[in-house]
Amino acid sequence: MSLSSFQKRLLQQDIELLKPDFHQFTSAYHRCLCSRKLTMSVPEHESITKRSYILYCALNKVVSHLDDLLQVTPFIHYLANNLSFLNVSFEDIDILCDAFIETRKSYMHHINTQLQQAWLQAMRIFANIVKSYLFAYSNVVSFSAYCPARLSS
DSSP: OOOOOHHHHHHHHHHHHHHGGHHHHHHHHHHHHHHHOOOOOOOOOOHHHHHHHHHHHHHHHHHHHOHHHHHHHHHHHHHHHHTTTTTTTHHHHHHHHHHHHHHHHHSSOOOOOOHHHHHHHHHHHHHHHHHHHOOOOOOOOOOHHHHHHHHHO
8 A cells, every 4th residue: 555656746845835834734733632531631732833854854755755655664663652752542543534534625725636635645644654663553354364254244
């Protein structure tokens, strides 16, 4: 599972459009997170706004390399370690990704269907890597487990 080159280009263009107001975007994202039921510790607004440029750089790096999972996975593991210090739960990962998509859809310029699908795919990849790393999660079903279950139904 990876991004197509078209999806990657769409996301990179979108990130460039967000860049001048990324500080505002992170504030909107923080407000969205605060309205959700997270079990993790959500950093204070001031802490996030101080780090908005670092967050932008991290987002840009992840998106720029999502088509090369071998290259981006160690960096996502590094980000996952930072999330673990906030006591992130398995369910929190999906909430963080959903809040990002919601913030992006409501922020600045219009998000078309192709761009929304690209963001959803990127978030799915990110969430799967983080969940796999932090919680030993896999959404892959082995063929040996699938066949008997399929035959018995």
